[in-house]
Amino acid sequence: MKLRILAIAAVLAAACAALPAKAHAQGDSIHWISSYHEGLEQAKVSGKPILLTFRCVP
Amino acid sequence: MACRRFDSQVVQSKTDTPLGELINQYVPVRITQMDGIDVALYDHDKHNALYYYAINADEEIYLRYGGRDEDSPETYLDLDSLQKALRQGLELHASRERGEWKDTRVRPTPRLPKDNPVLFEEVTERKRCVECHLIADYDMQFKREFGTLDAIRDLFQSPDIQTIGIHLDIPHGLVVESVDGAVKDAGMLPGDDIVSVEGNRVHTFGDLQYYYDKVDRRAKTVRIEVSRNGVTVPLTVTLPDEWWFTDLYFRYWTVEPVVYFWTEPLSDAEKQELELPIEGFASRIVEVDPAAQVYNLHSLKVDDIIISIDGEYIDPDTRYAERHVQLRKEADMGMDFVILRDGERKEMRVFTHMQNFRKAER
Numbered sequence: 001m002k003l004r005i006l007a008i009a010a011v012l013a014a015a016c017a018a019l020p021a022k023a024h025a026q027g028d029s030i031h032w033i034s035s036y037h038e039g040l041e042q043a044k045v046s047g048k049p050i051l052l053t054f055r056c057v058p
Numbered sequence: 059m060a061c062r063r064f065d066s067q068v069v070q071s072k073t074d075t076p077l078g079e080l081i082n083q084y085v086p087v088r089i090t091q092m093d094g095i096d097v098a099l100y101d102h103d104k105h106n107a108l109y110y111y112a113i114n115a116d117e118e119i120y121l122r123y124g125g126r127d128e129d130s131p132e133t134y135l136d137l138d139s140l141q142k143a144l145r146q147g148l149e150l151h152a153s154r155e156r157g158e159w160k161d162t163r164v165r166p167t168p169r170l171p172k173d174n175p176v177l178f179e180e181v182t183e184r185k186r187c188v189e190c191h192l193i194a195d196y197d198m199q200f201k202r203e204f205g206t207l208d209a210i211r212d213l214f215q216s217p218d219i220q221t222i223g224i225h226l227d228i229p230h231g232l233v234v235e236s237v238d239g240a241v242k243d244a245g246m247l248p249g250d251d252i253v254s255v256e257g258n259r260v261h262t263f264g265d266l267q268y269y270y271d272k273v274d275r276r277a278k279t280v281r282i283e284v285s286r287n288g289v290t291v292p293l294t295v296t297l298p299d300e301w302w303f304t305d306l307y308f309r310y311w312t313v314e315p316v317v318y319f320w321t322e323p324l325s326d327a328e329k330q331e332l333e334l335p336i337e338g339f340a341s342r343i344v345e346v347d348p349a350a351q352v353y354n355l356h357s358l359k360v361d362d363i364i365i366s367i368d369g370e371y372i373d374p375d376t377r378y379a380e381r382h383v384q385l386r387k388e389a390d391m392g393m394d395f396v397i398l399r400d401g402e403r404k405e406m407r408v409f410t411h412m413q414n415f416r417k418a419e420r
Contacts, residue, residue, distance in 0.1 A: 028073045030081050032088040036095060039087035043115035049151040051084035051144070052111040054092075054100065055065055056190035 061108040064135045077137060080144040084112070092188040098169035102268065103216045104194035105309055107131055109264070110140075112147030118161035120150040122264030127218050128305040134263040138229035143262045150261075176200045195312045202314070202388075209385045210275040210302065210375055213313045216267055217302045222280075222295060224252075231262055234284070241282070244295040250284035257281065275302045276375070300376060306384075315389040315410030318350035319343050319358050323377040332363075332398070338371040340364065341379040349411075356395075356408040363398040367408075383410060 033039045036052070043050045069088065071078040089095060102109050102122060108131070109124035123143045127133045153159040172182040177196035181188055201207035219226075223239030224246070226232065232252040254260055255269040273280050282293045306313050321341030324334070334340045343362045350356050358364075364379040365371070373382040387393060389412035397404050 030069070030071060030073065030078060030086055032069060032086050034088060034090070036087060036089060039085050040115055040117070042085045046085060047155075048083065048085050049120065049147055050111075050113045050115070051081055051086045051147070052100075052113055053065075053068070053086070053088045054095075054102075054106075054109045054111075054190060055061075055088060055090050056104075056107045057090055 061131055061135065064132060064137075065108050067137060068140065077141055077144075080141055080148070083148055084144070092171050092190060092193060093182075094170065096168045097171055097193055098166040101166070102264070103271070104190040104197075105215070105312070107190070108135065109190075110143075112143070112150070114151060114154060116161075117165075118154075119163070120147045120154075120159075121261040122268055123262050124264045125216065125267040127220065128308070131308075134226075134228060136228050139231045139262070142231045143264075146261045174200050176203065191312075194309075198312050198314075213306065213309075213384060214275070214302050214304050215309075216271050216304065217273075218304055219266065219270060221301050221303070222297065226263060228263075232260065232266060240295050240298055240301075241293070244282075244293045245291075246282070246284060246293055246295075247286065250286050250291070252282060253285050253290060254283040255280065273297075300378075300381070303381065313384075314412055315383065315387055315391065316413055317380045317383050317410055318347035318353075318355060319380055320345040321364065321379045324363065332365075334365060335371050337377075339367075339373050339377050339379050339382045340371070341377070353411055354409075355411055356406065358395075358397070358406070358408065359399065361399075364395060365398060365403075366396045368393050 032053075033042065039050050039052070042048075068077065068081070071081060073079060073082050096117075097104075099117065099119075100111065102124065103126075106124050106126055109122070111122055112120040114120070121143060123140060125134050150159055171188045171193050172178045174193075174196050176199050177188070177192065180186075180196065181192055186192075198207070198212065201212060221239075223237050223241040224234060225236040225238075227235035234246060234248055234250045234252065236248050237246045252260060252266060255266060256273060258265075258269040258272075260266045260269060270280070278297055280295050280297055282295055284291050284293065320343070322344050324332070324340045324342060326336050329336050329338065329340055332340070341364050343358055343360050343364065346358055346360060350358065367379065367382060370382070370386075373385065375385060376382055383393070387410055389410050391410050393408050393410070395406045395408045397406055
């Protein structure tokens with residue numbers, strides 16, 4: 001019985017590992033950086049441009 | 059709150075949506091207070107509660123997205139045009155990486171909000187949040203205090219492109235939907251795609267409004283280029299009188315002096331009949347705000363004709379009496395008006411007003 005449970009668990013674990021990584025990334029929220037200088041640093045490292053939003057909330 | 063819905067749609071977009079996919083190709087940065095921001099570089103009209111830039115790591119600006127008109131801060135905010143702008147930003151970045159795009163703008167001397175001594179005293183030292191509107195408010199106060207105010211530019215910011223007849227197909231960015239007035243006379247057509255203003259490349263309404271605002275207020279023409287069927291067509295647009303005028307109501311906590319009356323200029327024939335200079339600002343009052351009585355500023359009435367103010371009949375920049383006051387006078391100031399009421403000439407003392415909200419007492 002114990003062996004059967006372990007075998008089923010192993011099969012399930014293998015099945016999960018085989019899932020494409022993209023399935024976890026779909027529908028993710030955008031991670032907005034709140035520091036201007038951190039944004040510049042990330043852009044330097046990644047080579048991406050920056051979308052800079054100024055949101056004035058009185 | 060204006061712009062809230064648009065802002066939330068952008069901020070909360072998911073990576074598996076067209077908008078989210080585009081944003082994900084950028085480093086997305088969201089600034090809600092302006093401490094430490096170079097406001098000389100990011101010198102958009104601070105009366106916009108929401109504004110975007112596409113830039114690179116060297117702080118070179120590819121394009122701006124945002125801007126408003128008198129009616130609403132949301133007129134030109136559109137998810138389709140934002141996506142178009144984001145794609146354009148990515149193309150410009152790629153062309154820069156290939157060495158094909160260069161920033162031709164001369165970078166201004168950096169300036170932080172706290173470099174304005176009025177703002178420093180009222181906001182920074184008191185550890186208040188530096189909001190965009192406060193920068194606009196205190197910049198105006200600083201300029202007045204130190205005598206650097208250029209009223210025709212600083213009060214009447216972001217002239218409306220509709221004044222010269224440009225009506226955009228907003229979801230499609232700078233594609234023209236319809237034309238009338240000055241641009242129609244210059245040959246602009248529906249379907250044209252605006253590409254430059256006074257030689258400055260524009261990609262979005264934000265760019266267009268930014269460079270249009272730079273036009274000398276006393277200019278007689280503006281150069282606009284459009285793309286039409288793949289061909290660039292240069293247009294020289296003759297600017298109408300007072301093309302720069304904008305309704306100041308949504309800025310009223312910032313701009314001074316406040317005058318609580320509105321006029322329409324007399325016709326040339328009326329001026330001639332009254333033996334007044336044709337080029338003068340003789341105007342008939344069409345509306346009076348009751349606040350004028352509340353603040354004890356004046357007793358002007360609808361249909362009064364303003365003939366002169368402090369002995370002046372002519373202003374080279376305007377034919378409207380209240381605009382003459384806004385351009386030439388200070389807040390909390392008394393002036394000597396000569397008016398016609400029911401055919402009788404009268405003299406009247408009139409005062410301007412200062413809005414005190416958010417104003418530093420100096």
